Amino acid sequence: MNKSTTPPWQAVVVGVSMGGLEALKRLLSALPADFPIPILVVQHMDPQSGDGLATILDAFCPIRVKEADAGEQPLAGTVYLAPANYHLLVEPDGCLALSIDPPVNYARPSVDVLFETAAEAHGSKLVGLLLTGAGSDGSRGLRTIQQRGGHTLVQDPTEALAESMPRSALELLKPDAILSLEEMAPRLLDLAQYSPPKGLKPTRLP
């Protein structure tokens, strides 16, 4: 990819709760293995659930999916999931961090914690997606992303498995778009100015 087509985005952050496995499967499997922006995901889950979700999604999607490790520098072509029972945060230099600070909005990992720290680190070069879920985690964080000039997308509550998370965000802010899950991946590819490598079927990055 040459310089002029490099998208301005440094990260995509995704928050999802109830109904998340299905939603993440559909969203992430529609992205190519060489998607050019790192993706960071908070999915609410039971504290004891282990790293099964990353394994399932990694097997299911062309793009690489892994559990986030503390201190790692996020790479393109990779989705980083918050581990069960840890908050996922973004350091000012863009590296990932984990904490066991108390739950926020009854949740650890919490979407607000990821969104707010990512907004702090990346400012206007951040895309935030809030998907299906119960409760209201993520609303404040998405507003912070918007206040810092980032791009905000909310799943249409009428088609979400659980509507209260996207709905409570819509009460707090007017996002750049309200989209169905189906429309999310094309929108991300658009934002990333992604064009598949010529003649090559996209393959997984090493």
Next chain:
Amino acid sequence: MPTPNLQHVEMHLLLEGVFQMYGHDFRDYAEASLHRRLNKWLAESRFPGFSEAQGPVLRDPAVFQTLLKGLTVHVTEMFRDPLAFKALREEVIPHLRTYPFLKVWVAGCATGEEAYSLAILLEEEGFKDRYRIYATDIDPEVLTQAKAGIYPLKELQKFTQNYQKAGGKAAFSDYYAASFDLAMLEPRLRERMVFATHNLAVDANFGEMNLVLCRNVLIYFKPNLKARVLELLDASLAPGGFLCLGQKESLDTTPWQKGYQEIAPRSRVYRKRYE
């Protein structure tokens, strides 16, 4: 040059001042969570900004204590990550059983739950009076709570579940007495424990431990401080001893990787090699 972030500059100056005045070094803590805690402390304080807080914090140790309390995270549980304690019981204890006397260090023990969990485990595995547990933390206030061994009764349900998943051999209710909404741990569990303040960022090593637990502390540190602490832990561990880190902390890709062997993949329990 990127535009300087005023708040970051103010936070940085405050932490620098705290280090010089009180010797507590937060300058190399991971920033995202530290900044969140600093902001929370500021919001709950009477100060309009960090610059305004700086004078009082540096001049008044009582104000500094509130900051210290706000900056440290004391979240912990008994038998947190039950499978790690199960691994200790099944894979580590058989090696340690042969020792005439066992020295254990719990670094960053917070309110003590982890240290009591170990005392229970060692008692069940027959160590009786053949061990000592050194439980240390940077924050003297949590150590006072740790010494008391009294926890909210509502926590005990989770502790009990963890204990059972960790391979507990008795009834967990044997280890505490409930009174109103509190649970008092059996005083005998504390007989072989020593509590002390110890700052991993600046203090010296402990020397010749057989088992060191330092869990969910390194995730809060930047790479250079993490390296300093790993060096300290390594220097405190006898050859053949065991180091137990948190589930999301590891020796992979550190200079200590070669000197240790993980007892099972991703157990985060490492055995120090004999030279």
